Amino acid sequence: MKAVVTVTLKPDVLDPQGQAIQHAARFLGYDAVRDVRQGKRFELTLEPAADREEAAALLSELAEKLLANPVIEDFRVESIES
Amino acid sequence: MKAVVTVTLKPDVLDPQGQAIQHAARFLGYDAVRDVRQGKRFELTLEPAADREEAAALLSELAEKLLANPVIEDFRVESIES
Amino acid sequence: MTSAGDPPVDLALALEHGLTEEEWHQIVRILGREPSFPELGIFAVMWSEHCSYKSSKKHLKTLASEGEPVLHGPGENAGVVAIGDGLAVAFKIESHNHPSYIEPRQGAATGVGGILRDIFTMGARPLASLDSLRFGPLEDPKHRHLLAGVVEGIGSYGNSVGVATVGGETQFHECYRGNILVNAFNLGVVETDRIFLASAAGLDNPVIYAGAKTGRDGIHGASMASAEFDDSSEEKRPTVQVGDPFTEKCLIEACLELMQTDAVVGIQDMGAAGLTCSSFEMASNAGTGIEMDLDRVPQRAEGMTPYELLLSESQERMLLVAKAGREQEVCDIFARWDLDAAVVGRVTGDGRMRVRCHGETVVDIPVDPVAASSPELDRPTAEPPELRERQKLDLAALAPEEDLTGALEALLDSPDGGSKAWLYRQYDQLVQGNTLIGPGGDAALVRIKREDGSVTDKAVAMAVDCNPRWCVLDPYAGAVAAVAEAARNVACTGARPLALTNCLNFGNPEKPEIMWQFVEAVRGLGDAARALGTPVVSGNVSFYNETDGRPIHPTPVVGMVGLLEPWSRFAVAHFREEGRQVVLLGETREELGASAWLALRRGLEAGAPPAVDLEAEVALQRLLARGVAEGWIETAHDVSTGGLALALAECCFSDPGGTRVGAQLELADPIRPDALLFGESPGRVVAAGAHADELLAAAAEEGVPARRLGTTGGDRLCIGRAGGSTWIDVPVARLHELWARAIPRRLEAA
Amino acid sequence: MFSVIQFPGSNDDRDTRFAMKSVLGVPSELAWHKSADLPADTRAVLLPGGFSYGDYLRCGAMARFSPVMAAVRRFAEAGGPVLGICNGFQILCESGLLPGALLRNRDLHFVCEHVALRVERSAPPFTSRARVGEILHIPVKHGEGSYFADDATLARLEERGQVLLRYCENPNGSRNDIAGVANEAGNVFGMMPHPEHAVEPVVGGTDGARILGSLVDFVQGRGKAA
Numbered sequence A, B: 001m002k003a004v005v006t007v008t009l010k011p012d013v014l015d016p017q018g019q020a021i022q023h024a025a026r027f028l029g030y031d032a033v034r035d036v037r038q039g040k041r042f043e044l045t046l047e048p049a050a051d052r053e054e055a056a057a058l059l060s061e062l063a064e065k066l067l068a069n070p071v072i073e074d075f076r077v078e079s080i081e082s
Numbered sequence C: 001m002t003s004a005g006d007p008p009v010d011l012a013l014a015l016e017h018g019l020t021e022e023e024w025h026q027i028v029r030i031l032g033r034e035p036s037f038p039e040l041g042i043f044a045v046m047w048s049e050h051c052s053y054k055s056s057k058k059h060l061k062t063l064a065s066e067g068e069p070v071l072h073g074p075g076e077n078a079g080v081v082a083i084g085d086g087l088a089v090a091f092k093i094e095s096h097n098h099p100s101y102i103e104p105r106q107g108a109a110t111g112v113g114g115i116l117r118d119i120f121t122m123g124a125r126p127l128a129s130l131d132s133l134r135f136g137p138l139e140d141p142k143h144r145h146l147l148a149g150v151v152e153g154i155g156s157y158g159n160s161v162g163v164a165t166v167g168g169e170t171q172f173h174e175c176y177r178g179n180i181l182v183n184a185f186n187l188g189v190v191e192t193d194r195i196f197l198a199s200a201a202g203l204d205n206p207v208i209y210a211g212a213k214t215g216r217d218g219i220h221g222a223s224m225a226s227a228e229f230d231d232s233s234e235e236k237r238p239t240v241q242v243g244d245p246f247t248e249k250c251l252i253e254a255c256l257e258l259m260q261t262d263a264v265v266g267i268q269d270m271g272a273a274g275l276t277c278s279s280f281e282m283a284s285n286a287g288t289g290i291e292m293d294l295d296r297v298p299q300r301a302e303g304m305t306p307y308e309l310l311l312s313e314s315q316e317r318m319l320l321v322a323k324a325g326r327e328q329e330v331c332d333i334f335a336r337w338d339l340d341a342a343v344v345g346r347v348t349g350d351g352r353m354r355v356r357c358h359g360e361t362v363v364d365i366p367v368d369p370v371a372a373s374s375p376e377l378d379r380p381t382a383e384p385p386e387l388r389e390r391q392k393l394d395l396a397a398l399a400p401e402e403d404l405t406g407a408l409e410a411l412l413d414s415p416d417g418g419s420k421a422w423l424y425r426q427y428d429q430l431v432q433g434n435t436l437i438g439p440g441g442d443a444a445l446v447r448i449k450r451e452d453g454s455v456t457d458k459a460v461a462m463a464v465d466c467n468p469r470w471c472v473l474d475p476y477a478g479a480v481a482a483v484a485e486a487a488r489n490v491a492c493t494g495a496r497p498l499a500l501t502n503c504l505n506f507g508n509p510e511k512p513e514i515m516w517q518f519v520e521a522v523r524g525l526g527d528a529a530r531a532l533g534t535p536v537v538s539g540n541v542s543f544y545n546e547t548d549g550r551p552i553h554p555t556p557v558v559g560m561v562g563l564l565e566p567w568s569r570f571a572v573a574h575f576r577e578e579g580r581q582v583v584l585l586g587e588t589r590e591e592l593g594a595s596a597w598l599a600l601r602r603g604l605e606a607g608a609p610p611a612v613d614l615e616a617e618v619a620l621q622r623l624l625a626r627g628v629a630e631g632w633i634e635t636a637h638d639v640s641t642g643g644l645a646l647a648l649a650e651c652c653f654s655d656p657g658g659t660r661v662g663a664q665l666e667l668a669d670p671i672r673p674d675a676l677l678f679g680e681s682p683g684r685v686v687a688a689g690a691h692a693d694e695l696l697a698a699a700a701e702e703g704v705p706a707r708r709l710g711t712t713g714g715d716r717l718c719i720g721r722a723g724g725s726t727w728i729d730v731p732v733a734r735l736h737e738l739w740a741r742a743i744p745r746r747l748e749a750a
Numbered sequence D: 001m002f003s004v005i006q007f008p009g010s011n012d013d014r015d016t017r018f019a020m021k022s023v024l025g026v027p028s029e030l031a032w033h034k035s036a037d038l039p040a041d042t043r044a045v046l047l048p049g050g051f052s053y054g055d056y057l058r059c060g061a062m063a064r065f066s067p068v069m070a071a072v073r074r075f076a077e078a079g080g081p082v083l084g085i086c087n088g089f090q091i092l093c094e095s096g097l098l099p100g101a102l103l104r105n106r107d108l109h110f111v112c113e114h115v116a117l118r119v120e121r122s123a124p125p126f127t128s129r130a131r132v133g134e135i136l137h138i139p140v141k142h143g144e145g146s147y148f149a150d151d152a153t154l155a156r157l158e159e160r161g162q163v164l165l166r167y168c169e170n171p172n173g174s175r176n177d178i179a180g181v182a183n184e185a186g187n188v189f190g191m192m193p194h195p196e197h198a199v200e201p202v203v204g205g206t207d208g209a210r211i212l213g214s215l216v217d218f219v220q221g222r223g224k225a226a
């Protein structure tokens, strides 16, 4: 079973990396790039779970405890495929 | 216009962060987690482009030049929304 | 003066902002009207404990802050002390305890960022950092996480900005389970004729904002109840600031470049309470006023209100006043480093802070009552009722240690006694190329170069110290001991202690027992600083370190700075060679009160801490300087927590990876072996070198008790009674293994 | 003239210049990242350590696009010697002037300590002052120093003798224990350890002067042939 969880900075939290990338993009002539926010993406391989709901619950728990830092980040379970 | 680009390590590149997370997950009792790979996710805000294809081309170029290092990483333009 | 969207301002809102009813009435009296919402925010922040020092002011005034080399004492961003030949060092220590508990990585990182700004604001190039850390027990996974995060944060920030982290201290204790301590120290070098102060002088001079854009970071820092904002915005208002070391690095270089011109009148970093605090302080220092237009402030988020703009704690920002007509030159230098800079206002002569936004005046208050004449409290104090009882320790009734070797091994294997290499290996200890002694010794020793890169023969030694177990059992004695130990650590390199900074970490000052601890500690700090001739030139107070009514142990951390000149001779804390003679300087008394041995082997935190003889301390430190300069002392290691046995074991290994040298030693003092080996009588140093006779003679001259212990060599540490039984006889490699693994093994267990 | 490139976020630029001047006795000049050309009489280029552009995104990823890097590329392609130290190594890899890439350390921690390095080749412009098999003690300080190249590239590097320095004890998980690698032509070299921090007996020892000194010899026409 495969799953994807994404973790992003909360909206008003400073993202120096995103800022720097936006800067670099401008410098390279990509003026259309107005804003960049950098987040994380986790691809997980799981033992086959009884069902998707069980897997989703596990992933949420895991994201909250381990993958995301709830003080500054939000997470989302993106997809689960068996 | 909003877009998402994801960058992941090539399969044969070691991912110590992913490994550490998998380890930690096991320690917390999530034995179902067999493997974790950590990648990056970029959320970009673009000036409205003429069309989606133009935007897609721009994003691919940007990803190839800047967002990903082809020696170790693959990228994918995930979504473009206006 | 109210803007659309601001909540109605009344007493209730003031109380929610942490102001008292009395303070509310005072504000109304000062203004002759009720404050606007941003004005209320300003008063609340400026009069908060954090910014106004209202509980501590009265006591801090008693500290000795003057002395011949002191150029700037408390009140400036950092203390500045002359080191001769037109050079000076600026240094300070500051706490970032609360943010680090909430988000260890960013909290610690922004702590480092903040202290660095305090230093380069004064025109000094940051040279070296120390960090003083305290956590709960490592058995608690939360504290393993906090330790890892804090160390990563300190490293990631310090390493990126190119400032070496050369030392610190780390302790673990139950009392920090609910409140960890993260105190960051930095020292910079400045030419005495290029020191800058936070002063908004000169009518009509431009006020310039430089650095990162302002976002909604840390507005809760103003202790605002979030319900008063619109409900949906709660999510958008993170209390946690994220550090951007890259911007800070550019800011350091740009500011130092700018300071080489004569365009700058005054400069101040935006720390707690951001734009508000920095502008009020600058105007107050100069006796002027400031007129500011918020529309010109570089902004990161959209639709920020005046309240938010004034109170945001976004990092990596500076406020400066330039000479009129030099604006462009200033902005050009920031532009060269790709930093935002904007003229946001001008200096006025009427002593008022006037702030406009969208053409409307949103703040109009007299500067002085907010800044300089903020409230001062005289809080009641009371000695904790059970303290006298806890100070009693009947040695005769205390079962003697049966396994002396086992006790030494247990101390080496404890998180407090073990090597801290796991932490400091994550810090760049070398950048700038001046580190003569990095982490692992008693004090760090860093060579001074001039801004043009030329080497001087000066080096500064620095150390941070505090033993909270002593402080809880006797805050006065504990504070005296912290000063003495920090000075002794500095003296062990051969340097002469010059001046100190301090970070006073305590519980809730509204409790008389906490306030008593504070007052006692300040008294001790002052007495010891006076006796040792090391003025207190800067510092920081952190109150309210308590959770669920359980306060931390009083933790007055002392950061001592000394000068070594020339640095061509200095001593290290480990044995360098075989065949050296080992001498113990100072007197060992039969005492075990408040010792690490007592806590670890008997589970007791009791007894009176050993008293420091400050006169003897001065003599000892003079002897150390002389002995190092003469070449008699090549090793000098302070005997502190864990006692003589632990100190001797540490002398056998230089860490990491360095030499291991054993020793055969005999002790003659007629006291019980456990007190001899593990007692913590202060004022002692293990010295080694090739000229013991000269050292002993000099000790006699200086009136320092000294005795020969034996010689270095072999691969075992043997300690026994002179002419009697052997107490400890172990391979150094075994001791080293225990010591080196003490922290890593606890982290790996997870 | 030795040109030391200064990016925003470079840290060891001053230390590199100090080492060149105070220890090796050669002057150097700073080249600002925004300038399109190298100083006129540049004979060698040094890319110093630090965190160019904060090392955000990936280390070296953004420095690669600085105007000055186009000039460095031209200089390298014309056969000029280029030494990248730590962040400089990362930038050279990102720019494609050196093969491979540098990944996060295996244990995920920044590491600052002295390491022992085995010299694999003794040749100008970078290692002529050392003997093959000799052990040099030079400090590392990096969070992303784990050298990676795919199997084919790695085999080619080894075969052609492009690996000049190898860790005796691998501190970061680098493949084949690689601490420093040169391009095929041998004029571009990147290494994670910091030779500029080992040029004085009291601050880090003097083994680093063997590397920097080799470069000086080469530029001054004293480098012995391989």
Ligand SMILES: Nc1ncnc2c1ncn2[C@@H]1O[C@H](COP(=O)(O)OP(=O)(O)O)[C@@H](O)[C@H]1O
Pocket (backbone or CB within 6 Å): C130, C131, C132, C133, C165, C166, C167, C168, C169, C170, C416, C420, C423, C424, C438, C439, C440, C441, C442, C443, C444, C465, C638, C640, C641
């Ligand atoms: N957090 C830290 N950061 C850097 N160095 C540290 C840290 N903690 C401890 N050290 C270093 O480890 C050594 C031992 O520290 P400590 O146990 O406080 O020694 P002592 O008891 O002799 O004062 C010192 O050289 C100190 O600088």
Ligand SMILES: [Mg+2]
Pocket (backbone or CB within 6 Å): C169, C464, C465, C466
């Ligand atoms: Mg100490």
